[in-house]
Amino acid sequence: MTCLEHEEHISRYVDGELSEGESGSMFAHLTVCSHCRSFMRELLWLRAELMSEKEKTAFDLAMQDAEAKHLAGVSWTTPVRRAGWSSRRVSLSLPITAVIAILLLLTSALLTRAIVETPPPKEVILISLPTVEVQGYRVEATPTVRQ
Amino acid sequence: MITPSELDLLKRAQAGDERAQGALYDLHWRSVYLYALRLLVDSDLAKDTAQNAMVKALASLKTLDHPKALRSWLLMIVRNEVFTILRTKRRNGVEPLEQHMDVLVENRTPLEDVMNGERSEIIRQALENLKPAFREVIVLREYEQLSYREIAAVTDSTESAVKSRLFHARKVLLEQLRPFFRERSTS
Numbered sequence: 470m471t472c473l474e475h476e477e478h479i480s481r482y483v484d485g486e487l488s489e490g491e492s493g494s495m496f497a498h499l500t501v502c503s504h505c506r507s508f509m510r511e512l513l514w515l516r517a518e519l520m521s522e523k524e525k526t527a528f529d530l531a532m533q534d535a536e537a538k539h540l541a542g543v544s545w546t547t548p549v550r551r552a553g554w555s556s557r558r559v560s561l562s563l564p565i566t567a568v569i570a571i572l573l574l575l576t577s578a579l580l581t582r583a584i585v586e587t588p589p590p591k592e593v594i595l596i597s598l599p600t601v602e603v604q605g606y607r608v609e610a611t612p613t614v615r616q
Numbered sequence: 617m618i619t620p621s622e623l624d625l626l627k628r629a630q631a632g633d634e635r636a637q638g639a640l641y642d643l644h645w646r647s648v649y650l651y652a653l654r655l656l657v658d659s660d661l662a663k664d665t666a667q668n669a670m671v672k673a674l675a676s677l678k679t680l681d682h683p684k685a686l687r688s689w690l691l692m693i694v695r696n697e698v699f700t701i702l703r704t705k706r707r708n709g710v711e712p713l714e715q716h717m718d719v720l721v722e723n724r725t726p727l728e729d730v731m732n733g734e735r736s737e738i739i740r741q742a743l744e745n746l747k748p749a750f751r752e753v754i755v756l757r758e759y760e761q762l763s764y765r766e767i768a769a770v771t772d773s774t775e776s777a778v779k780s781r782l783f784h785a786r787k788v789l790l791e792q793l794r795p796f797f798r799e800r801s802t803s
Contacts, residue, residue, distance in 0.1 A: 480783040484757065485762055511790050511797055518739050518793075519758045525736040530646065 470498070475505050483512055618684050626686060630677050637674050638715065645670065647687070648694050654755040655698045659746050665701060669694040681765065691770045695752075702748070742792045750785035757782055 478495045480485040487495065499506050618626070621636055622643065628636035648670060653662035673693050743751055756767045767778045790797075 476680070476787070477783045480786055481779060484782070486779070508790075511794070512786060514797055515786065515790055515793065516758065518735065518741075519754070522736040522739040522743075523759050526650065526740070527646070530650070600715070 470494070472502060473591070474506055475499075476508050479505065479509050479512060483509075483516060618686055619695075623683055626680075626683050629674070630680070634761060637677070641670055641674065644687070644690055644733065648690055651691055651755060652694050652698060654743070654759070655695075655748055655752055656701065661701065665697045666694060669697045672697075672757075685766075685769070687760070688766045688770050691756070691760065691762075692772075738793070738796055742789055745792060746785060746788060750781065750788060753778060753782045754785050756787065 475498045477494060478487055478491055482492060482495055499509065625636050625640055625643070629640045634661075645666065649662060649666040652665040652669070656662045656665065656730065664792060668692070673690055680686065683688075701735045744756065752771065753767060756762045756770060762770065764778045767782075768775045771778065773781075
């Protein structure tokens with residue numbers, strides 16, 4: 470038998486598909502052939518590496534699934550609590566919440582500006598003067614306004 | 617090997633129990649998807665293929681006479697789906713599984729490019745570089761743990777053909793990985 474034929478037996482042996490008689494012949498050859506021993510070692514190493522890669526891929530897939538499920542479970546809602554509604558949650562979508570927040574800010578800014586810029590009312594004092602007669606003429610005093 | 621609970625699930629699914637069918641889908645989805653992924657090397661395409669295969673399998677579940685052969689039967693359906701896709705690809709210039717068996721390595725990415733990467737990435741790349749027909753027997757044997765007889769049933773070939781193909785696939789894979797193996801065994 471050639472080394473190539475023995476290698477095929479080694480391949481079947483690692484799969485558990487070699488008969489007892491064939492295994493005996495293969496091991497007898499392995500005791501004298503370093504090339505085939507090396508092939509056997511490499512094949513066992515390859516199997517271990519493939520198993521490790523399989524587990525790594527399965528783990529990566531499981532992580533991808535978990536991440537996808539996690540992302541699907543998150544919704545952009547803002548819980549709002551109201552007095553007397555402690556057991557109820559009102560959810561608003563993020564855009565609506567944002568619009569309401571902006572409107573509130575604008576309203577408060579406008580109100581603040583209006584309050585700051587309104588001038589204080591002016592103080593008006595009306596002074597009435599008595600009517601007097603000077604040399605037969607009746608003189609009426611014009612009311613004056615003083616601030 | 618099918619467990620008694622899986623056998624019970626299968627019987628209920630065959631009787632038309634939708635919940636059992638859903639459970640069966642969940643149970644085999646990953647294995648079916650991974651097989652499609654290994655053959656197609658395209659995750660989106662593999663997902664579609666696996667999904668189509670599972671839908672077809674569930675629809676024709678009543679035709680499965682030997683419950684013990686469920687896994688092989690599922691993989692066979694996936695394989696047929698993959699073949700359909702590869703045939704379509706061939707029309708667009710991509711070779712199917714059985715073509716050019718004399719060309720052993722597809723040369724997608726030189727392994728040296730990923731030598732500094734993760735170990736699993738190196739193995740994955742070497743596997744992807746194999747011709748699909750070789751990759752398939754490696755996946756069925758090493759990942760799905762099928763016997764030569766089961767692989768022959770899935771791939772619609774003989775046991776001796778499987779034996780030979782598996783041996784050559786391993787030789788090619790080792791040829792690619794030998795520098796890496798030597799590096800690991802000396803370090």
